Amino acid sequence: MSNKIIIxxxxxxxxxxxxxxxxxxxxxxxxxxxxxxFTTSIVNSMTGNISFKNWGFLFKEMNLDSIIIPIIWxxxxxxxxxxxxxxxxxxxxxxxxxxxFSRLNFKGKTVLMKGLFFFNAFPSATIMIAxxxxxxxxxxxxxxxxxxxxxxxxxLPNHVYILxxxxxxxxxxxxxxxxxxxxxxxxxxxxxxxxxxxxxxxVIMIFAFLRAYSEWFLFKILIFSTKYTTLAKMMxxxxxDDGDILDYGAMTALAIFFAVPVAVFYMLSQxxxxxxxxxxxxxxx
Amino acid sequence: xxxxxxxxKKLYPLWFLxxxxxxxxxxxxxxxxxxxxxxxxxxxxxxxxSFVGFKNYQKIAxxxxxxxxxxxxxxxTLVALAIIMLMSIVISILTQYFxxxxxxxxxxxTIWLSMNALPSIIYAVVIRGVFSPYAxxxxxYICLKLGLIADPISWLNHFPLVLVIFTTGFLNxxxxxxxxxxxxxxxxxDYYKAARxxxxxxxxxxxxxxxxxxxxxxxxxxxxNAISLISSYNYILLLTEGGPxxxxxxxxxxxxxxxxxxxxxxxxxxxSIFVVTISIALVLVLFKLFNFDEMIQPxxxxx
Numbered sequence: 001m002s003n004k005i006i007i008x009x010x011x012x013x014x015x016x017x018x019x020x021x022x023x024x025x026x027x028x029x030x031x032x033x034x035x036x037x038f039t040t041s042i043v044n045s046m047t048g049n050i051s052f053k054n055w056g057f058l059f060k061e062m063n064l065d066s067i068i069i070p071i072i073w074x075x076x077x078x079x080x081x082x083x084x085x086x087x088x089x090x091x092x093x094x095x096x097x098x099x100x101f102s103r104l105n106f107k108g109k110t111v112l113m114k115g116l117f118f119f120n121a122f123p124s125a126t127i128m129i130a131x132x133x134x135x136x137x138x139x140x141x142x143x144x145x146x147x148x149x150x151x152x153x154x155x156l157p158n159h160v161y162i163l164x165x166x167x168x169x170x171x172x173x174x175x176x177x178x179x180x181x182x183x184x185x186x187x188x189x190x191x192x193x194x195x196x197x198x199x200x201x202x203v204i205m206i207f208a209f210l211r212a213y214s215e216w217f218l219f220k221i222l223i224f225s226t227k228y229t230t231l232a233k234m235m236x237x238x239x240x241d242d243g244d245i246l247d248y249g250a251m252t253a254l255a256i257f258f259a260v261p262v263a264v265f266y267m268l269s270q271x272x273x274x275x276x277x278x279x280x281x282x283x284x285x
Numbered sequence: 286x287x288x289x290x291x292x293x294k295k296l297y298p299l300w301f302l303x304x305x306x307x308x309x310x311x312x313x314x315x316x317x318x319x320x321x322x323x324x325x326x327x328x329x330x331x332x333x334x335s336f337v338g339f340k341n342y343q344k345i346a347x348x349x350x351x352x353x354x355x356x357x358x359x360x361x362t363l364v365a366l367a368i369i370m371l372m373s374i375v376i377s378i379l380t381q382y383f384x385x386x387x388x389x390x391x392x393x394x395t396i397w398l399s400m401n402a403l404p405s406i407i408y409a410v411v412i413r414g415v416f417s418p419y420a421x422x423x424x425x426y427i428c429l430k431l432g433l434i435a436d437p438i439s440w441l442n443h444f445p446l447v448l449v450i451f452t453t454g455f456l457n458x459x460x461x462x463x464x465x466x467x468x469x470x471x472x473x474x475d476y477y478k479a480a481r482x483x484x485x486x487x488x489x490x491x492x493x494x495x496x497x498x499x500x501x502x503x504x505x506x507x508x509x510n511a512i513s514l515i516s517s518y519n520y521i522l523l524l525t526e527g528g529p530x531x532x533x534x535x536x537x538x539x540x541x542x543x544x545x546x547x548x549x550x551x552x553x554x555x556x557s558i559f560v561v562t563i564s565i566a567l568v569l570v571l572f573k574l575f576n577f578d579e580m581i582q583p584x585x586x587x588x
Contacts, residue, residue: 015487019383023393026376029455030400033411036423040414097305106298114572119313121509121568123516126537126560129544129553130316130323153312156305185297214404217519221545232406239409239523248414248422255407266402 041252054249058257064247067238072231072257079213079230082148086212087205090152094159094204095197099189101160102167103175119157128221135222144228147218155211159204166200167193206269210262231258320561323554330548341555350531350539358535361450362514368454369510370503373461378491381469382477394466401459409523412452416440445525445533453520457513461506468502469495501575508571515567516560536560 044051056062062069100106101113124131131150132141140146170193178188194201216232223233235254324341328334345351380393415423418439425437441448472495480490496503518538521527527534527542534542537560544553 015383016385019379020389023376023379023384026372027393027396030396032423033408033415036415037407037411093304093308096301100298100301104298104301106295106302112302115309117572117575118568119309121512121564121571122313123512123537123560123564124313125518126516126540126557126564127313127316127320128541129550129557130319131312132545133319133323133328133550134311134316149308150312153308156308157313160305210402214406216406232404235406235410236523239406239413240526248410248417251410252414255410259403259407262402262404263399266399 037252037255040248041256043249054253055257057250057254062250064250067241067247069234069238069250069254072254075229075231075234078228079232082144082215082228082230083209083212085144085148086151086155087208089148090155090159090208091201091205093152094156094163095194095201096189097156098160098163098167099193101164103189103193116157116161120161122157124154125217132221141222142224147215147222147228150218150222151212151215152208155208159207162207163197163200163204166197166203170196202269206265210265213262317561320554320557323551324558326551328550328554334551337551341552344552345555345559350534353531354534354536354539357446357531357533358515358537360446361453361533361535362511365450365454365457365514366507366510368451369458369461370507372455372458373465373506374496374499374503376458377462377465377469378495381466382491382495383487397459397462397466400456401463405456405519406523408452408456409520412448412524413441416448418442441525442529445529449521449524449533452524453514456520457510461510464502464506465499468499472498504574505571508567508574512564512567516564 041054042050042052044053057069057072059071061071101109101116135141135146135150138146140149174192174196175188178192179185183191213230214232215230216236219228219230219233220236223229231254235251235258238251238254323334325336325338326334327337327340376393376397380390380397384390384393417425418437419425420429420437422437424440425434428434429437476494476498477490480494485493515535516537518527518535518541521533521535521538522541525533527538536556540553540556540560542553543549543556547553
């Protein structure tokens with residue numbers, strides 16, 4: 001009997017050991033990525049000493065051998081402006097739509113719900129050619145309005161879908177109570193449902209902001225002037241123009257500068273994001 | 286009067302939906318149809334398209350690169366999908382079930398979460414930097430030290446497809462880990478206890494308790510990842526731009542390049558139609574997997 005317990009304990013120890021080794025092996029590349037990113041940004045690539053030369057873009061235009069990195073603040077400012085615009089428009093459109101999907105009856109709701117799921121999974125990259133053509137004809141190509149509209153449209157189905165889940169969770173009794181007390185349908189939406197769905201609205205705002213903040217693809221296709229450049233677009237240009245001969249010191253410094261707001265933002269909002277545990281309606285387990 | 290009230294009631298949801306419907310039809314519905322129409326035109330840099338019938342499709346059939354690209358697309362999708370699914374299953378089960386200490390579990394989760402949060406462009410910088418041809422770059426440095434290679438190699442020129450597949454798989458896998466971890470977390474502890482009382486081994490718990498309970502998220506992840514692998518080319522564009530010599534060009538990237546680099550919009554659209562068709566088929570599979578009518582609740586207010 002006691003022998004059996006010892007064997008079992010030994011097995012548990014071995015298992016724990018194997019599990020940790022496996023996990024460490026699998027996680028090692030990620031840690032190495034972060035480590036590499038950090039060390040490269042604070043090392044002078046010529047001498048190998050620690051230097052903050054790579055961070056020069058914080059104060060002045062940097063003229064490297066192959067590329068010029070402009071002073072960073074106007075680009076950051078534009079990126080934030082773009083992200084805020086996208087977030088606001090996205091929320092303004094997604095909230096009422098999600099409410100309708102969750103709470104109102106209308107003809108064709110089933111079809112539209114399917115459409116929502118369809119467009120949620122549908123890759124907008126494949127129809128970018130047609131979207132480009134559309135914007136050319138609307139004279140919206142190379143304008144801020146154009147990219148904002150496309151950016152919002154591509155994230156809308158996903159966000160309406162997530163938000164609908166949050167609305168579904170609000171008990172109907174709240175609305176009934178408000179209606180009995182003489183509130184109108186729109187009144188209940190504004191005064192009862194919206195305040196109860198703030199966490200859901202927060203979640204989609206976080207998603208919208210993060211995605212817009214790291215957008216470069218739409219800028220590559222729909223914008224030709226350098227006037228509108230996000231941080232991500234700037235990095236993408238350097239990465240693709242110079243390829244192998246890139247100055248990775250400055251590039252990694254830029255990457256960290258770009259990532260820090262995201263990391264902070266994400267950590268602050270982690271609890272909020274954990275609230276979406278189901279993939280829209282159906283409980284997982 | 287009654288009729289008017291009825292009409293108002295009917296139109297009421299429209300006010301909530303109108304902006305959404307406009308956006309969706311403008312940037313999804315219409316472009317999908319337009320892509321179909323464009324395949325029959327010779328739309329190019331002159332912006333004076335005329336109808337050319339099936340010429341673009343004939344051109345695809347004649348394209349000497351087409352089958353090569355199709356093969357690359359298949360390899361890329363299947364191998365990356367296998368990596369994504371395997372990695373997310375293994376890591377999420379290990380961290381959420383086998384790691385009992387809360388601190389360790391939290392640490393692993395934070396690492397993978399933050400991995401998922403950072404923009405793709407940052408990983409492109411890291412991968413290109415670590416695998417750059419310099420002797421001091423990460424991969425060359427380690428391999429030289431270990432004596433695996435004699436001279437520094439240009440990794441992105443020698444093993445472009447391998448690198449692209451692993452990067453895409455690894456980074457998309459991070460997303461799967463989060464979804465599966467949340468799902469495993471929501472399994473009640475009693476299930477495990479019951480299985481142990483019945484004498485199930487740990488391996489048995491994994492294969493007979495956890496995996497069957499993860500059926501839905503697993504199917505969801507498989508299909509959505511397949512769609513995104515076939516149709517998006519984010520990392521490929523950032524890492525190799527399809528090169529060298531088309532060795533990492535997938536169908537959707539080829540469509541993009543034909544349209545936006547060679548200004549052959551009609552031809553690009555014709556290639557896109559392939560990808561669109563595959564995507565639509567996959568989405569329909571997703572529909573079948575998730576029973577839809579269950580998800581739509583009726584309105585419970587009769588006003």
